[in-house]
Amino acid sequence: MVHILDEATVLTRSGDVFSGRTHPYYWNFTGPFGGFTGGALMRAVLEREHIGDPVAMTVNYCSPLVEGDFEIAIKSPRTNKSSQHFSLELSQGDAGIAATATAVTAIRRESWDHAPKQSPDGGQPEDFKDVVFPKAAMAWLSRYRFRLADGELNFGRTPRAENASARSVMWMADNPARPVDFISLMAMSDAFLARIAQVRGAMVKLGTVSMTTYFHVSAEELAANGDAFVLGMADATVFHRGFHDQISEIWSRAGVLLATSHQIVYYRD
Amino acid sequence: MVHILDEATVLTRSGDVFSGRTHPYYWNFTGPFGGFTGGALMRAVLEREHIGDPVAMTVNYCSPLVEGDFEIAIKSPRTNKSSQHFSLELSQGDAGIAATATAVTAIRRESWDHAPKQSPDGGQPEDFKDVVFPKAAMAWLSRYRFRLADGELNFGRTPRAENASARSVMWMADNPARPVDFISLMAMSDAFLARIAQVRGAMVKLGTVSMTTYFHVSAEELAANGDAFVLGMADATVFHRGFHDQISEIWSRAGVLLATSHQIVYYRD
Numbered sequence: 277m278v279h280i281l282d283e284a285t286v287l288t289r290s291g292d293v294f295s296g297r298t299h300p301y302y303w304n305f306t307g308p309f310g311g312f313t314g315g316a317l318m319r320a321v322l323e324r325e326h327i328g329d330p331v332a333m334t335v336n337y338c339s340p341l342v343e344g345d346f347e348i349a350i351k352s353p354r355t356n357k358s359s360q361h362f363s364l365e366l367s368q369g370d371a372g373i374a375a376t377a378t379a380v381t382a383i384r385r386e387s388w389d390h391a392p393k394q395s396p397d398g399g400q401p402e403d404f405k406d407v408v409f410p411k412a413a414m415a416w417l418s419r420y421r422f423r424l425a426d427g428e429l430n431f432g433r434t435p436r437a438e439n440a441s442a443r444s445v446m447w448m449a450d451n452p453a454r455p456v457d458f459i460s461l462m463a464m465s466d467a468f469l470a471r472i473a474q475v476r477g478a479m480v481k482l483g484t485v486s487m488t489t490y491f492h493v494s495a496e497e498l499a500a501n502g503d504a505f506v507l508g509m510a511d512a513t514v515f516h517r518g519f520h521d522q523i524s525e526i527w528s529r530a531g532v533l534l535a536t537s538h539q540i541v542y543y544r545d
Numbered sequence: 546m547v548h549i550l551d552e553a554t555v556l557t558r559s560g561d562v563f564s565g566r567t568h569p570y571y572w573n574f575t576g577p578f579g580g581f582t583g584g585a586l587m588r589a590v591l592e593r594e595h596i597g598d599p600v601a602m603t604v605n606y607c608s609p610l611v612e613g614d615f616e617i618a619i620k621s622p623r624t625n626k627s628s629q630h631f632s633l634e635l636s637q638g639d640a641g642i643a644a645t646a647t648a649v650t651a652i653r654r655e656s657w658d659h660a661p662k663q664s665p666d667g668g669q670p671e672d673f674k675d676v677v678f679p680k681a682a683m684a685w686l687s688r689y690r691f692r693l694a695d696g697e698l699n700f701g702r703t704p705r706a707e708n709a710s711a712r713s714v715m716w717m718a719d720n721p722a723r724p725v726d727f728i729s730l731m732a733m734s735d736a737f738l739a740r741i742a743q744v745r746g747a748m749v750k751l752g753t754v755s756m757t758t759y760f761h762v763s764a765e766e767l768a769a770n771g772d773a774f775v776l777g778m779a780d781a782t783v784f785h786r787g788f789h790d791q792i793s794e795i796w797s798r799a800g801v802l803l804a805t806s807h808q809i810v811y812y813r814d
Contacts, residue, residue, distance in 0.1 A: 331788055332755040332809050334603040336647050338623035338630045353634060353642040354607035359754070359811075361607045363632070363645055365622060373622040376632055376647055378605050380755055380809075384786035388814040390744060392711050393782045442661050475659060485628070485649055486601040488757040490790050490809045492783050513662045513794070514761050514802045517653035519600055521759050521805055523792070525782070533783045536790055538807045540601050540649075540759045542628075545657040 279454045280419060281463065285316040287323060287348065294320045294348040298341055302416045307340030307374075309416035310484045311463035317364050317377045318462040320348045327360040328383035329495045330458045334488040335377045342371050358383040384494045395527040398425035401447040401505040420467055423447040423505065428477070429469055435545075436477035442512035444474055448526075453503035456534070458491060461498070464526060465489040465537035468510035471522050472543050475515070480545040485519070487539035493532065504529040518542060548723045549688060550732065554585040556592060556617065563589040563617040567610055571685045576609030576643075578685035579753045580732035586633050586646045587731040589617045596629040597652035598764045599727045603757040604646045611640050627652040653763045664796040667694035670716035670774040689736055692716040692774065696743055704814075705746035711781035713743055717795075722772035725803070727760060730767070733795060734758040734806035737779035740791050741812050744784070749814040754788070756808035762801065773798040787811060 284299035302312035314335045321330065346368045354361040359382035366375040404423035410431050422429065427444025448467060450460055470482045491498075510524040519540055526535045553568035571581035583604045590599065615637045623630040628651035635644040673692035679700050691698065696713025717736060719729055739751045760767075779793040788809055795804045 332605075334647060334755070334757060336601075336630055336649060339625065353645050356608065361605055361642075361645060363634075365632075373630075376622055376630060378603060378645055378647060378755070380605060382754075382788070382811070384788065387787045387812065388745075388784070389786065390708055390784040390789075392708070392744070392784075439659055439661070475661070476657075485651075486603070486647070486757075486759075488603060488755075488807060490755075490788075490807070492785050492788070492790070494786065513805055515657070515659040515661075516761050516802075517658065517763065518656045519651070519653065519759075519761070520659075521761070523805075533785075536782055536792075536807075538757060538759070538805075542651070543656065 281315065281450060281454060281460060284312060285319050285459065287316065287319055289323060292350050294323065294350065295345065296348065297345050298343050300415060302419060304414050304416055309466065310337055310487065311466035312416065313341065313366065313375055314466055314487065315459045315463035317348060317366065318459050320350050320364060321362050321379045321381065322458065324350055326381045327355065327358065328381045330491050331380045331382045332488065332490050333377060333379040333462060334486065335375055336486045337375055337484050339374050341374045342368055344368065395507055395531045396445045396509045398445045398447060398507045404447065419451055421449045421451045427474055430473050430477045430479065432478045434478055439475050440477060442471040442475050445509050447505040448508045449505045455503045456498060456501050456506060461491065461526060461535050462489055465524065465535060468508060468522065468524050470541050471510065471512035472515060472520055472545065476545065480543055482541055482543040485540045485542050487537060489535050489537040491535050493534055498534060501528040506534065518544065550584065550719060550723060550729060553581060554588050554728065556585065556588055558592060561619050563592065563619065564614065565617065566614050567612050569684060571688060573683050573685055578735065579606055579756065580735035581685065582610065582635065582644050583735055583756065584728045584732035586617060586635065587728050589619050589633060590631050590648045590650065591727060593619055595650045596624065596627065597650045599760050600649045600651045601757065601759050602646060602648040602731060603755065604644055605755045606644055606753050608643050610643045611637055613637065664776055664800045665714045665778045667714045667716060667776045673716065688720055690718045690720045698738055699742050699746045699748065701747045703747055708744050709746060711740040711744050714778050716774040717777045718774045724772045725767060725770050725775060730760065730795060730804050731758055734793065734804060737777060737791065737793050739810050740779065740781035741784060741789055741810065741814065745814065749812055751810055751812040754809045754811050756806060758804050758806040760804050762803055767803060770797040775803065787813065
């Protein structure tokens, strides 16, 4: 059985070009969910020759992908002894370039380690029920299970009178369950709903402009989580003149920091 | 009088290639200070035709620059109605590509605004004295004035027994004074010393691998700070198997959030 995330992001390689196709199950408002695009770009890196495991990936969302085929051109501007750099462009024929990305992979050696921060207080996933989405909600939401320990998911159209906190804490898992890897982690980085929806209590016109995810474990360490829920935290610092930031953390069920992610979001409100 | 930052990052344009040269005054351990490289890349974006003001820039440090000339090749994979995307490569002839970057510029329209976070408590810059660097310190440090409200700068070689907090708060300014702009803000994003030096109380072998800065104000709003000190905060979440993250904020003297920045740092300890 191929998991839907792997089926949707499947790529065919021809030299340094990987071909894929958008998938209706990961559809957002006007194109695929940004995490789908990030996941496909990560797959291109992993399916190309590379050194070590992903350490960083930045995706710039230039324009919504249109339904249909896409090509990811990948090149490696630099190969070092224990790390490697990548530049990627996702294009769709006449529709042009829809996304650019850069990535760094590296061999993670043993070192002096230090974890000054703890995972947020989210209890256990069993303490909460799955969020149920409205029928008209974007398709990609059903590709995940979300269990909110703090915060809300809002799909209304009318902003509330008072601003809510931008912070939320939630248990997250692929639906159906799938062992977490760098592809799913890259996709989950964008699975926190844009902070403005939480603060305003309503959906507004918005889109991720650029997202960067840092990975803090090796593939082996990541595999230890299996398909258990991971704990996500998302927050924002400022909403100003049409853009807001978003910071997030993804922790393993056992409390190990798997990834931190940052994005800048365009909004019209 | 041309400020040293502008003199050091001066570029000569030939089509979509900008030529520059490393400068000894911004030298770090084994190449220019990463903020110099970021500043030069930002200058290339600003001196090329572009829409609006910088919103995001990611710089991947592929390899230390060698002393001498460099070329920045810039292209724009996408131009939208009110935003534009850029991809850049900084190369040095036979030495190859030393850095890659992506950037997004956009016109910032009036919108619903919200500032959920306040600037860190740093008193006033007049409350503190300039940090005095050891004579053997890296040249670029003298291009700044740092006034520490919280945290330390450490240049020793022997790690302390107990880990210190990764967080520091400091007033920062170009030295000599220079009105803050997107070039200096990009450079300052990398002017916080790597968090491992603060936590360990000593310098170890380290280098920024990738850095992303988000800008939260327009050029006009940024200009309001003039050449006053800005307030910087830097922190880290995890140090693990040779890499640690770093998050930072830069606030205007008046308490407006100018930029947030994130980086992943390689270390050997």
